[in-house]
Amino acid sequence: MNPHLHRDPSQSPSLPDLNAVSVTGLCLSPPDLMAGLTGELVAIALVAIEGKWQPSTWGTMERQTYVVHAWALGSLAERMATLEAGTRLRILGSMDYLFRAEATPPSEHVVLAIRIEELTVLP
Secondary structure, eight states: OOTTTOOOGGGSOOOOOTTEEEEEEEEOSOOEEEEOTTSOEEEEEEEEEEEEEEEOTTSSEEEEEEEEEEEEEHHHHHHHTTOOTTOEEEEEEEEEEEEOTTOSSGGGSEEEEEEEEEEEEEO
């Protein structure tokens, strides 16, 4: 076997998870708690996230606020359902799709959202 063409995957450096997100934001309204298709609990909330300071086209610095859906399953969904509007959160998770059957127009049935894997309430 030619050693220049052989690559041992166990000796390769691991790649970072490119889908991982870590954000700090503000819960805009009490999360909705519902049962998923298989009966597990699902909590969905709207979260406002402030972006980094960036130069604007007018020569000043500005910060954008992004509003995203965030959702959790199971016991994390139960915990999330107790949050009130205005709660500051730190979320660790990944980008995923969220299906919203009640959304109008139909083009918003599927939205890109954060699937929460770890949730911390901040003071």
